[in-house]
Amino acid sequence: MNSQKVPPIKILTLNMHKGFSVGNRRFILHELRDAIRLADADVVLLQEVLGEHRDHSTRWERWPDNSQYEFLADSIWSEFAYGKNAVYPEGHHGNALLSKLAIVRSKNHDISIYSKEKRGLLHCELDNPGGTTNIHVICVHLGLLQRHRQMQLDMLCELIERDIPADAALIIGGDFNDWGQKGHRVLADRAGLREVFIDVFGQAARSFPVWFPVLRLDRLYVRNVKVSKPVILAQKPWSRLSDHAALSLEIRI
Numbered sequence: 001m002n003s004q005k006v007p008p009i010k011i012l013t014l015n016m017h018k019g020f021s022v023g024n025r026r027f028i029l030h031e032l033r034d035a036i037r038l039a040d041a042d043v044v045l046l047q048e049v050l051g052e053h054r055d056h057s058t059r060w061e062r063w064p065d066n067s068q069y070e071f072l073a074d075s076i077w078s079e080f081a082y083g084k085n086a087v088y089p090e091g092h093h094g095n096a097l098l099s100k101l102a103i104v105r106s107k108n109h110d111i112s113i114y115s116k117e118k119r120g121l122l123h124c125e126l127d128n129p130g131g132t133t134n135i136h137v138i139c140v141h142l143g144l145l146q147r148h149r150q151m152q153l154d155m156l157c158e159l160i161e162r163d164i165p166a167d168a169a170l171i172i173g174g175d176f177n178d179w180g181q182k183g184h185r186v187l188a189d190r191a192g193l194r195e196v197f198i199d200v201f202g203q204a205a206r207s208f209p210v211w212f213p214v215l216r217l218d219r220l221y222v223r224n225v226k227v228s229k230p231v232i233l234a235q236k237p238w239s240r241l242s243d244h245a246a247l248s249l250e251i252r253i
Contacts, residue, residue, distance in 0.1 A: 006130035008228065008250040009101070012041035013173035013220060015141070015244040018050050018093060019068055022209070022243045027060045032241045033072050039233070039248060043126070044077065044098040045139040045173045051084055052091035069096035076100075083108030083122035083139070095122040095139040095174070102127040104134055111155045113148040121156060128169065130253050136164045140174030140219075146182065153183050157190040166192075169253045170223040175244065179215045193221040196230045196249050205232045207245040218247050225251040 014036075019029035036044060050056070050068045057063045064071035073080045077098035085094035085108075094108070109121040119141055125134040140156065142149045156172075164170055172193065176183055181204060187193040197205040197220070206213035213234055220230070227249055234245035 006252065008252050009043065009135075010039075010041045010248060010250050011043050011045070011171055011173065011220065012036065012039050012246055012248040013045040013047075013139070013218060014246040015047040015175040015218065015242060016049060017242040017244070018048050021240060022211070027062070028241055029064065029068060029071065030062060031237060033074065035237045035241055036072060037076055039246070041248060042100045043137060043171075044072075045137070046072070046096045046098070047139065047141040047175045048093060049082070049096040050091060050093045051082055053093075055090045069098065073098045079103040081106035081122060081124050083120045085110070085112070085120040085141070086118040095120055095141055097122055097124050097137060097139050099124070099126055101129065101135070109155070109159060111142075111152045113143060113151055114145075117143055117148070119143050119152060121159060123159065123163070128253060133165065133168050135169045135171070135253065138170075138172045140172060140176060142174075142176050142178065144177055146180060149176070149178060149183065150186075153186045157186065160191045167224060169225050169251075171225065171251065172221040173219065173247070175217055176219045177217055178219070179217060181216060183219070187221055191223070193223050196220040196222055196227050197247075199227065200230050205230075205245070205247055207232065207234070207247065209243050210234050210239050210245045213245055218244055220247055220249055222251065225253055227251055
């Protein structure tokens with residue numbers, strides 16, 4: 001099939017700060033859903049998503065009856081997957097993926113190094129409307145310490161080497177917490193990945209804090225896809241919805 005006849009697939013990634021504004025002053029999940037809908041992404045990668053929180057559900061008005069990822073998916077994204085990372089007495093949170101493409105399979109990989117900082121890799125295989133091999137997408141949230149991130153990047157590379165065919169389309173996005181930008185070389189050398197914003201603009205996106213982005217924490221890496229329209233979403237309404245900017249791009253397989 002001619003790839004130009006297949007519509008591009010739009011990807012969006014965001015650390016959504018558990019559905020609260022900066023400083024946890026406002027519960028903004030409904031506003032966040034509106035913004036994500038307007039972005040019109042086919043695949044949405046989310047970090048810090050609450051699967052359940054019993055205290056919040058009784059404290060905040062308009063708290064959804066189901067999980068945050070189900071509330072955000074609603075009738076727009078027919079498929080979703082959730083990777084539970086952190087569990088505590090009130091509930092749990094982790095990474096989530098919303099998709100308009102069928103999710104063929106999904107698996108969450110625990111990459112926690114420190115018992116009090118739970119992290120994960122949510123790996124999903126999506127049906128490819130333009131080809132015969134599945135599209136692999138990994139939603140990432142790495143740790144705060146450099147030595148932990150180095151170990152977690154090793155785990156990510158091992159996952160790619162073990163479970164993802166070398167010729168398969170691969171998209172990796174999320175909050176890498178990599179302010180020193182140590183991960184680019186590792187992922188390029190070991191997994192053949194290129195960072196989209198570096199490819200197009202010569203440097204990774206400044207995404208944190210959203211009101212004055214300085215740190216390049218959020219990333220989109222790809223392999224075996226054509227990329228267009230990488231955008232940093234840091235203006236209103238996004239600047240009111242999280243302490244991280246959202247990133248988006250379009251891909252063709």
